[in-house]
Amino acid sequence: MSDLKIDWNIIFNLREFIICLDFNTLKEFSLLSIQVRNKLKHLLFDRLLLLGYKFKDYFERNNLVNSQIKLITDYAEYLKNHWEIVQDEDKCNQVSENNSEFDILVRELNDSFSKLSKYTTSLKTDILAHTFYALYPAIFSLYNLTQLYIENCSIPLLILINIGKHLKHLKSLSLCFVNIIELAKQQISASSTEFPDSLQELEIYRCQVQLFRSNPIISKLIRTTTPKEATEPSYLLAFTLKNLKKLNLGFINDSYIERLLFQNPNVEELIIKEESARQEDFIKISTMERLKKLTLLDLESNNAILKSFYFDTQVPKFNFVKILKLEFIHDTSLDLDIYYDILVYFPNLKELELDLSYFDFNNSNINNFLKINLKSSSSLDVLSLYFIRIYEEYDSYWSEYYNDIEWCTFINVKCLVLELKSLKVSDIDFTVLPRTLQEIIFKSSDIKKDLKWIEDNIEKLNWDIKYEMNVIRFIK
Incomplete structure (x- = not known):
């Protein structure tokens, strides 16, 4: 042996x-x-989560005195219901002039993070609300971060615009539902910012800047949604990020998109969410030579440009955009299929992605929309159709997807990608597909049944067929 x-x-x-x-x-x-x-x-430990509802779990109570344990308990309760006004509740009532009661908590987090710093490259903080205004220094112990996601938190403006002093390797920064606090006496200018040269991706979604006369106290800050110390919201500075490639914006102040694009002309991918863009923004977008991919999410809310496709003869041509993604949101007041020829304004487009997860199938005809737009395209390398819903509980509100695709519609398309809920291979009418179509990439929801149908009908299919995992490829 x-x-x-x-x-x-x-x-x-x-x-x-x-x-x-x-x-x-x-x-x-x-x-x-x-x-x-x-x-x-x-x-x-590559990816860490710092979540409000787990607030109590992040601290070793053996290292704390009773008053500090009570502080953690009170704020943990606040974070579970941070969206409610707690003005009349006897919680979070420990007050200091400079939030010093949080110092011990910051040290505790620092000690924990410092042990992981050489392993961790990604951190997401969520639902820490106003407590993050005092706790944020702890994240700087994670000096190897390349990705930072801050959601539902408050943070000082001065720290945010100088984040490069602490996180020099950061490549991606995401700010969603962030309350950015600016102090009135601070002198903020483009020259006073320091972002890391490595930063390539930036997301700003539903963020606001509040101007305070003095440093706000956390225990007072959480007691009302509009603190008395705060003045009218300020405007977020349009800063320059010299290596920025991807920009994701939504629900921000008027003119900010245009100002930020002016400061960052080398952006290659732009995502605009919901009611964010103005006509002036789209005019600026049309002039950006480096911009290759444009994504419009909740397309029907971006009325400034969408209405122009029909009413305004001064719509700019987006000559430099090669990839366009559109997401439609349920809106019965907008009948897309009648007159919206969008692709005519994208003469050099190579890829079109249509997210139909919330398309209003009851009031709009996707076939008419495709016919009108594909005629305006000289030739698309790829057309992708998606129907993917993350939250199934919304199905009762949004109109259901129905499979009534006219398969002869896909003219001027070389490759068709199909990821549509409940669509089966047997639903595709291969006999009427345009001859110019060279490939179909089909993502199956029931691979066994689809492969069985292919096996039973292989002699009728004039395509080479390959599959891997749940993806079936039909190749001419």
Whole structure:
């Protein structure tokens, strides 16, 4: 018998083995030995979440005195109901002139984060609300961060616009539902900002800037949605990020899109969400030579440009855009299929993505919309149709998807990507597809049934067929 022994510590750390494991299984494997755990730390701690509803779990109570434990308990209760006004409740009532009661909590988080700093590249903070205004220094212990997502938090403006002093490797910064606090006495200018040169992606969605006369006290700040110390909202500074490639904007102040694009002409991908864009913004977008991909989410809310497709003869041509993605949101007052020829304004478009998850199938005809627009295209390399809903509870409100596609519609298209809810391969009428169509990429929701149908009808299909996982490719 061979005396060779298998070293399972080596096996468990092989990349080929690890990639087959989900995160929970990785955690279990990390308990096998110290060696395995040390090898897996870069995977276990690569992404961190700092969440308001877990606030109490982040602190070691053995290191705290009773008053500090009460502070954590009170604020944890606040964070569970942070959207409610707690003005009449006897919570979060510890007051200091400079939020110093949070110093011990910041030190605790610093100690925890510093042990993980060489492994962690991504951090998401969510629902920390106004407490984050005092806790934010702790994140700077994670000096290797390349991705930072801040949601439902408050943060000082001066810290935000100088984030490059602390996080020099940051590539992606996302700010969603962030309350940015500016102090009236601060002198803010473009020269006083310091963003990391590595920053390539920026998202700003539903953020506001509040101007305070002095540094706000957290315990007072949470007692009302509009603190008495605050003045009218200020405007967010349009700053320059010299290596910015992707910009994602939604629900921000008028003119901010135009101002930010003016400061960052090298943006290659732009996403505009909801009722955010003005006609002036789209005129600016049309002049950006580096911009290759444009995404309009909640398209029917961007009336400034959408109405212009029909009413205004001065609509700009987006000559530089190669990829266009449109997401339609349910709105019965807007009958898209009658007259909206959008592609005529994108003469050099190569890829079109249509997200139909919330398209109003009851009042608009997607076939008419496709016919009108595809005629305006000289040739699309790729047309993608999606119907993917994240929140199934909304199905009762949004109109249901129905499979009534006219398959002869896809003229001037080389590749058709289909990821449509409930669509089966058998629903495709291969006999009427335009000859110019060279490939279909079909993402199946029931791969066994679809492959069985293909097997039974293989002689009728004049296509080469390949599949991998749940994706079937039909190739001419």
